[in-house]
Amino acid sequence: MLAAMSASAPSPRPQGAACARSSGDACPGTLRLHRADDGALARVRIPGGVLTTAQAEALHEASRRLGDGDVHLTSRGNAQLRGLSQDCGPELAGLLGAAGLLPSERHERVRNIVASPLTGLDDRGLPDVRPWLTGLDRLLCRSESATALSGRFLFALDDGRGDVDALGADVTLVADGADALLRIGDSATVLRLPGAEAPRAALLAAEVFLHAARPSGAWRVKDLPDGVHATLRDRVAQRLTGATTADASRPKRAVPPPPGLVPAPTAHRHSVALAADVPLGRLAPAQWQLLTGTARRCGGELRLTPWRGVVVPGAAADRADGLLAELDAAGLITGPASPWSGVGACIGQPGCAKSLSDVRADAAAAVGPPGRLPVHWSGCERRCGHPHGEWVDVVATPGGGHRITVVRDGTRPHDPVTVPPGSPSLASAVATARTAP
Template sequence: MLAAMPDSAPSPLSAGGPSPRDGGDACPGTLRLHRADDGALARVRVPGGVLSADRADALLAVARRFGDGELHLTSRGNVQLRGLDAECGGGPAELLGAAGLLPSVAHERARNIMASPLAGLDGSPSVSRWSSELDGLVCGSAAAAALSGRFLFALDAGLGDVDALGADVTLIAEGGGCLLRVGAADEVFRLPAADGPRAALLAAEAFLRAARDSGAWRVKDLPDDVRAALVRTIGASVGPVVRRPRPRTAKAPAPGPVTAPPESGTTATAAATVTAISVGVPLGRLAPAQWRLLTETARRYGNELRLTPWRGIVIPGPFGRTGQAGPTGQTSRSGHAAEALGTLATAGLITGPDSPWTGVGACIGHPGCAKSLSDVRAEAGAAVGPVGRLPVYWSGCERRCGHPHGEWIDVVVTPEGHRISHVRGEHRDPRAAVRDDPAALAAAVAEARA
């Protein structure tokens, strides 16, 4: 049984460093909306990224009744609704609450829980029990209501996919048990799988105590000595320590194993049973017809959609064995999966790794954001070309909202033009600067990605 963790020794903020809380936690939620140039914005937390078809219907109903009708996927597997009327009041929250998407008013922005989207579908362990239990523990903790909208939990099925994304507290399935990682530390703590969600909550509560003096929103914002003390405090209460470097998200000259997001297409077990189909969403934006099609597909096969941190959607099956023929020669369930992917591709979704949209991302840009210097979504679409080795992310200003992790090509609009850089973790290698020439910009991005 895990014991409550003692307070970490308080420590002043590093000399001269501003508190991350000085500007306030501006992360939007369902109740606290963000004012954007295209209307108010709501962010709906979807712990583990898992939606039933009925809850997906409820999200679309809110988007159409109160917003612009579109649904935007975030880099944490959540959903944003844009273009909301500033006078919509509590209408969205009422509908989302009735659908079970708002179980706690006090904790609605603290329910940031990412999970491996293929967990339990590709031979890896399921983390669904962890997700539901951790969400319940967070909502039941008075202290956890103070977590910022930026604090992030990750539940990794042992694949390394979400472990690579820089969460504050990560649980990793391993050998029937689990590992607990705090921040980016290479040292992880081994404990029984059943104790994982409780340990994750206790680690988050310990972070809040450690952050009282510094005002940090996230583990990485803590002063170095406070962060080290926090890890020691958690380790003393959790279990034995082992060394496991955090995975990387692309090939780069750095330690640690390499991992990647799931490819679009079908997922099958070693026995050739198709267990899921996966699609990517260009720029994370779904029109109502696309969302309805995804929801109808989920309802037909397994009644579940899993939103991924890479702005994609996994629909679990079952879809039968690859190549299996029906008793009268009709299309097998695996054939149904191919048919579904074909329909989704016709609707404009990414259904295979050869799509030119693979690895292309962008912030909302102009005109949705007042700070953006350009319509980067239109520019990204105009520059789409051959699939590159590296992902590319377009940002309308230096804030780089929603940018990826690991290694990528960074395109940022500045008053002087578009600056293109190769990013590897904390290292940035400037590659080019292009001004007012769409053809040259597309060529420079393609060259950088290759």
């Protein structure tokens, strides 16, 4: 089905392209720590967000011994450990490597794969993309050329519900019956191919991107010059046998799993999954241990979601309400009425030197009834960890104010609302933006 394809690493010193990066890819990993104001930061890639309880325990132990004790969830279903000492690298690598979280040291920063968190768990009858997940991760870790991918390059595996297809990945696979649809960047034209070939086709697309990106030094598909971007799909199709084109527009908004009980397929009515969101993505030690213990009593697995949530599969149906109540009592979001539903924020002050405000405290002071749109609070213009699709963008401004904008289709209107420092209208302005039609 696939012809062989090799690719060279992007030029470390890109020249002449408008989208070329001025410095190397400094995206943090487990073996490359990032210096922050609250200590070193490690980002642990967790393909598909899938953790065994032993791996979850290893993350807790690493954070307890070496960091601030908390586990921080990211917008890609990964985990971050903060407050680390700069010299903890060998011990951290040993702890996580022993738990199977570092299957390849050379590939640890490129294992960026999100997958539909409820795949194979609910009653919608959609294909289970877990075989794609394990297959793609295995291929990535065996690929010499894949080591040249940026730590920001993202794969998405969607089971057909459209949730992770909307996240703006560089390479997306969407299940369509027994077939797979391969999307490169935001293209509305996809390639249809047999589902069994999907993982290898995704890796091929990444290799073709690397070859195309070499002159510009682009890290992601969206960074490529327009002319190069438009030909990527055709270059991939030339190396596929039997692939056909189809139209499939990317969903405009990602819809995360609603918190609560997840009905199981008819054949597994004796068990359900538990879904909970995490306020601002930060899990205190007791909360993480509760989740790990709950998973141990259920199916032995945790799934971290790209919306800073957690899914626990395999809960006995007659015990599920009680287990969900325990998560709720621990401060997790277990229903749609929580004021924290859909609220996100970057780390802000004091953890980030670039932040103009303690945006987590700002968000807590302004939290109110949940709205139609998610809201993300950012301490600076970088907007780290922001959602995709439609969302409310709240950015701290110099002097202590905030600028509020409704984002649609990745673009911002020209008439944002600016709230001055200390204004009592901040909460109402955010609430109004979240209910925008």
